[in-house]
Amino acid sequence: MLNISDFSLSFGDKKALNSIDLSITAGEKVAVIGSSGSGKSTLISHINTQLHGSAAYCSQQQGLVESLSIFHNIYMGALGRNSALYNLLNLPFPFKKPLEEIAIIAQDLELDCPLSQPVSKLSGGQRQRTAVGRAIYQKMPVFIGDEPFSALDPLMSKRLIKYVLQQHESVIMVLHDMSMALQYFDRVIGLRNGKKHIDTKASSLSIEMLQDFYQDSMNQEFVVNDSAIVGSAFCD
Numbered sequence: 001m002l003n004i005s006d007f008s009l010s011f012g013d014k015k016a017l018n019s020i021d022l023s024i025t026a027g028e029k030v031a032v033i034g035s036s037g038s039g040k041s042t043l044i045s046h047i048n049t050q051l052h053g054s055a056a057y058c059s060q061q062q063g064l065v066e067s068l069s070i071f072h073n074i075y076m077g078a079l080g081r082n083s084a085l086y087n088l089l090n091l092p093f094p095f096k097k098p099l100e101e102i103a104i105i106a107q108d109l110e111l112d113c114p115l116s117q118p119v120s121k122l123s124g125g126q127r128q129r130t131a132v133g134r135a136i137y138q139k140m141p142v143f144i145g146d147e148p149f150s151a152l153d154p155l156m157s158k159r160l161i162k163y164v165l166q167q168h169e170s171v172i173m174v175l176h177d178m179s180m181a182l183q184y185f186d187r188v189i190g191l192r193n194g195k196k197h198i199d200t201k202a203s204s205l206s207i208e209m210l211q212d213f214y215q216d217s218m219n220q221e222f223v224v225n226d227s228a229i230v231g232s233a234f235c236d
């Protein structure tokens, strides 16, 4: 499904990704972890570009339209599927079919406020779920999410991660919750300073190993010379 070979990306002097090799097969559920600034968002944004047309991407920025309702923001996921005229008419007079479909998605995402509510009046968690709803309504085989439920309480976050996993053939998700990464995903990719340090089956990792990985990442935050990080316990 995806093959990335020796991919690097810099922002000015900052090397955000450093010689990344990555293959992902259809059907895989991949968690991407790493400390802040390690390159996770940059990596999944690149993956989204590579999978253009088959992936729904839920970025941290969300890109919601503040003045429009929950319904219309979620409906945006279907803009490409329908004609311009249908989309235009659906704005003032929503059609029955999308109304019903979006009501189900909103219910599944535990969005219990009226669908007519403008996004500007939503909480952080409600906004995140609206953005995820829009991605789900794209009906793509692949879901790419950048901490899509970070504003939710842990139990709701758990339920909704399970829901997103059920709705898509393949999922690539950045998340900081190590236990969820191990419990719900097949594979874990760990980034440190733009390099891939972990890429293995979730079943071969433990919470302690991931805690060590985060601790080592923190310890090396001040290391300027990249050569000092070679020799990780996980990857070259």
Ligand SMILES: Nc1ncnc2c1ncn2[C@@H]1O[C@H](COP(=O)(O)OP(=O)(O)OP(=O)(O)O)[C@@H](O)[C@H]1O
Binding pocket: 011, 014, 015, 016, 034, 035, 036, 037, 038, 039, 040, 041, 042, 043
């Ligand atoms: N548009 C940009 N311009 C300049 N630097 C950038 C830009 N985007 C990312 N960076 C830098 O690239 C590095 C990787 O950023 P990235 O957002 O991918 O990290 P991250 O692991 O997703 O972080 P977080 O967990 O905080 O979201 C960081 O040092 C960041 O400052």
